[in-house]
Amino acid sequence: MLIRLAKLCLISGVSGVFWSGSPRERMFRVMSRFLSNATNRIDAKGRVSVPSAFRSVLAQHNVQELYCFQDFVFPAISVGGPDLLERFERQIAAEDPFSPDANEMSLLIHGGGVFMKLDAEGRLMVTDFIRGFTGISDEVTFVGRADHFQLWQPQAFVAAQAQARGERKLAGKRS
Amino acid sequence: MLIRLAKLCLISGVSGVFWSGSPRERMFRVMSRFLSNATNRIDAKGRVSVPSAFRSVLAQHNVQELYCFQDFVFPAISVGGPDLLERFERQIAAEDPFSPDANEMSLLIHGGGVFMKLDAEGRLMVTDFIRGFTGISDEVTFVGRADHFQLWQPQAFVAAQAQARGERKLAGKRS
DNA sequence: GTGCATCCCATTGACGCCCATATGGTCCCA
DNA sequence: TGGGACCATATGGGCGTCAATGGGATGCAC
Numbered sequence: 001m002l003i004r005l006a007k008l009c010l011i012s013g014v015s016g017v018f019w020s021g022s023p024r025e026r027m028f029r030v031m032s033r034f035l036s037n038a039t040n041r042i043d044a045k046g047r048v049s050v051p052s053a054f055r056s057v058l059a060q061h062n063v064q065e066l067y068c069f070q071d072f073v074f075p076a077i078s079v080g081g082p083d084l085l086e087r088f089e090r091q092i093a094a095e096d097p098f099s100p101d102a103n104e105m106s107l108l109i110h111g112g113g114v115f116m117k118l119d120a121e122g123r124l125m126v127t128d129f130i131r132g133f134t135g136i137s138d139e140v141t142f143v144g145r146a147d148h149f150q151l152w153q154p155q156a157f158v159a160a161q162a163q164a165r166g167e168r169k170l171a172g173k174r175s
Numbered sequence: 176m177l178i179r180l181a182k183l184c185l186i187s188g189v190s191g192v193f194w195s196g197s198p199r200e201r202m203f204r205v206m207s208r209f210l211s212n213a214t215n216r217i218d219a220k221g222r223v224s225v226p227s228a229f230r231s232v233l234a235q236h237n238v239q240e241l242y243c244f245q246d247f248v249f250p251a252i253s254v255g256g257p258d259l260l261e262r263f264e265r266q267i268a269a270e271d272p273f274s275p276d277a278n279e280m281s282l283l284i285h286g287g288g289v290f291m292k293l294d295a296e297g298r299l300m301v302t303d304f305i306r307g308f309t310g311i312s313d314e315v316t317f318v319g320r321a322d323h324f325q326l327w328q329p330q331a332f333v334a335a336q337a338q339a340r341g342e343r344k345l346a347g348k349r350s
Numbered sequence: 351g352t353g354c355a356t357c358c359c360a361t362t363g364a365c366g367c368c369c370a371t372a373t374g375g376t377c378c379c380a
Numbered sequence: 381t382g383g384g385a386c387c388a389t390a391t392g393g394g395c396g397t398c399a400a401t402g403g404g405a406t407g408c409a410c
Contacts, residue, residue: 033285034285035260035285035288035289035290036286036288036289036290036304037286037287037304073275073278074282143282143285143286144285144286144288145281145282145285145286146264146281146285150286157286160282161245161282161283161286161287163279164279164280164282164283165245165247165283167279168247168279168280168283169247169248171276
């Protein structure tokens with residue numbers, strides 16, 4: 001199933017193309033991707049601050065509502081603007097509505113997705129939806145992924161990163 | 176020292192491709208690679224001066240923001256201009272965006288990368304992001320790598336250098 | 351009422367911006 | 381040729397601002 005989904009995403013261009021805009025804007029956009037990672041604490045009320053750098057990227061794209069869904073590959077929640085969902089939906093619409101692929105895709109992006117809003121201080125509620133899927137308990141690692149960002153359980157992120165690095169080393173690839 | 180560095184670059188196989196530009200500019204560029212190494216101290220606030228020679232290379236390429244990422248091979252932070260990140264992204268775009276390889280690559284260069292800025296005096300903050308990965312505590316060795324430079328824990332750099340020299344010697348005997 | 355989410359304000363600790371000092375090297379001129 | 385002025389770099393530290401966090405108060409639903 002993952003492979004089929006991967007093909008869907010390939011076509012929808014999740015990680016290839018970012019937001020629309022002129023070349024001039026694309027120049028500027030280089031500086032406004034989701035990048036780096038940071039770990040913040042969850043307070044007694046279950047809130048966590050989204051890193052300032054990520055918030056300013058959201059602001060630059062006038063994103064008010066956040067679309068969150070359970071990542072297809074990693075035990076992480078992926079977060080982006082509504083355009084992220086729209087891209088998925090365009091992809092579904094492009095093919096046979098009754099195909100298994102479209103069905104599974106919809107199951108994941110609609111059934112496994114929610115809209116969230118930040119409070120006035122730029123914090124979001126860490127719901128059971130997030131906790132259950134990621135294993136997050138008292139700390140959240142925010143991970144930039146260019147056109148979106150992800151919420152990870154800190155140790156899980158470190159482990160995934162280490163594994164990715166190890167596989168690159170094995171493959172003998174150089175920077 | 177220059178001889179030592181020449182060897183190091185030879186061993187590590189620095190690629191021949193640098194920044195884009197005209198032949199005229201390429202002539203000039205020869206003088207503006209990151210070369211040599213230097214060890215500076217971290218002050219009480221966790222800052223360290225980037226060697227002047229490196230700063231002038233950055234200035235010649237109008238690099239304002241530094242892209243830093245955790246090296247794939249060594250326990251070092253690699254630092255370059257935004258073009259470094261773009262090169263990685265082109266590499267990702269060139270292959271199936273949702274292959275495990277591309278996904279891991281994104282996890283490393285986006286999730287494991289940061290943009291940093293120098294202060295007015297040409298210093299950068301040595302964050303936990305850097306310390307944790309390199310083992311740096313109170314001193315930083317800056318190592319030129321032609322189109323980028325690296326931050327090393329001083330002893331780790333000496334050790335890696337020694338090992339590389341040793342392997343080079345062995346290779347020399349065989350051939 | 352009781353539980354939960356939102357709004358608002360307070361605290362504090364980190365980082366950016368600015369200026370001061372030390373240190374080593376170069377150049378000029380007697 | 382030797383001494384001293386001058387300069388660039390590295391380093392130290394004060395201070396204001398802002399992000400991250402904590403917690404009270406209010407509104408809403410069950």
